[in-house]
Amino acid sequence: MVRTRLTAQERHAQLVDAAVTAFAQGGYAGTTTDQVARIAGVSQPYVIRLFGSKQDLFLATVRHAGDRVQQIWRDAAAEDPTLDGLGRAYKQLLTERDLLVVLLHGFAAAADPGLGDAVRQCYGDQFTLVRELTGASAEEVRDFFAHGMLITVLGAMRVLGPDAVEPQPWVTELLSTLPSAGGE
Amino acid sequence: MVRTRLTAQERHAQLVDAAVTAFAQGGYAGTTTDQVARIAGVSQPYVIRLFGSKQDLFLATVRHAGDRVQQIWRDAAAEDPTLDGLGRAYKQLLTERDLLVVLLHGFAAAADPGLGDAVRQCYGDQFTLVRELTGASAEEVRDFFAHGMLITVLGAMRVLGPDAVEPQPWVTELLSTLPSAGGE
DNA sequence: GGAAGTTGTTATTCACTGATAACTAAGCAC
DNA sequence: GTGCTTAGTTATCAGTGAATAACAACTTCC
Numbered sequence A, B: 001m002v003r004t005r006l007t008a009q010e011r012h013a014q015l016v017d018a019a020v021t022a023f024a025q026g027g028y029a030g031t032t033t034d035q036v037a038r039i040a041g042v043s044q045p046y047v048i049r050l051f052g053s054k055q056d057l058f059l060a061t062v063r064h065a066g067d068r069v070q071q072i073w074r075d076a077a078a079e080d081p082t083l084d085g086l087g088r089a090y091k092q093l094l095t096e097r098d099l100l101v102v103l104l105h106g107f108a109a110a111a112d113p114g115l116g117d118a119v120r121q122c123y124g125d126q127f128t129l130v131r132e133l134t135g136a137s138a139e140e141v142r143d144f145f146a147h148g149m150l151i152t153v154l155g156a157m158r159v160l161g162p163d164a165v166e167p168q169p170w171v172t173e174l175l176s177t178l179p180s181a182g183g184e
Numbered sequence C: 001g002g003a004a005g006t007t008g009t010t011a012t013t014c015a016c017t018g019a020t021a022a023c024t025a026a027g028c029a030c
Numbered sequence D: 001g002t003g004c005t006t007a008g009t010t011a012t013c014a015g016t017g018a019a020t021a022a023c024a025a026c027t028t029c030c
Helices: A008-026 A033-040 A044-051 A054-079 A083-111 A113-134 A138-156 A169-175 B008-026 B033-040 B044-051 B054-079 B083-111 B113-134 B138-156 B169-175
Strands: none
Touching: A008 A033, A008 A044, A008 A054, A008 A083, A008 B083, A033 A044, A033 A054, A044 A054, A054 A083, A054 A113, A083 A113, A083 A138, A083 B008, A083 B083, A083 B138, A113 A138, A113 B169, A138 B083, A138 B138, A138 B169, A169 B113, A169 B138, B008 B033, B008 B044, B008 B054, B008 B083, B033 B044, B033 B054, B044 B054, B054 B083, B054 B113, B083 B113, B083 B138, B113 B138
């Protein structure tokens, strides 16, 4: 018979994945720990036991998403350490749109005292990493992050990425300027 | 004696202002109708009676913020109908940071079926208006909105605008490339 | 000055949600 | 196989929050 139990570590990782999906949809306050538990096929109290609190679960989720983006950039930089190279890698991340959107929800929730510091540090780490990897100027990196934020928000609005809604005229016009941004 | 009651219209407007403040802090799901009511000095059930539901209140709030941004741009375009002109006006909007942040919370909440369409239309209207006012190319307008989104998110993260937190090194470096973005 | 419409309130409900406690069962050591 | 540790459950609670209902008080109009 197949193993029915996971180690706490495996379950931890699985729950963070489930949390990415859930929080990307509803944001921090708009998502229940029970929704996360159901996705992972586990009871709600167990989620709390493993992470301590909903806030800790969310923080772990945001950190996971941030780490993953950094990893993507490091990999991309190994082949092409330019902003263009990292930018292409970032756009491909739209296929895992939830990862980006969960970060956005973290930024949006930064007014919460318990989340703000962690979220700001996450973004700061990204900024610093991109500067290190590419050696680009502050202006160039600013433009890079500005476009990244636009892509992320468009993803959150269901205008880009998987399960995007029927595009309005302004969307097609805007997307025509974003080569390779199409999700499908 | 001073007038103690307001007309429904006046109260409506006052509540939308209160809702901008409240929703900018906690987002859609993270803000209670009671918080909005308290800011306006009114009872919670009355808020529901005037707006029908929390969702309708939020939609009215997002629309108000969107209208105000459009108005700012129209005014700016009357003097300088270029992207630079509108951009300066937008950055000055950081003094009313809540207005921008509430829009961001709307975008982030677009996955909610009851909010998505309205929110996407709000952003589409902004896009269309800027194209009309400036006659700029799609690429230029894309860059304009990308930077606007970065400013907005930095405001939401309490890195820009009023009551910004003590800046980290990466923040000062990033802000040095955003002239006149300082809130004070 | 009283009837009518409008602006508001208090009381209450009902569903939901994060968290705790107490218990159960699987796996592993020996 | 027995006992300990670890992975998980069900039951439950206390607080919250949107929404409804019923009522109160100000304004206005004649």
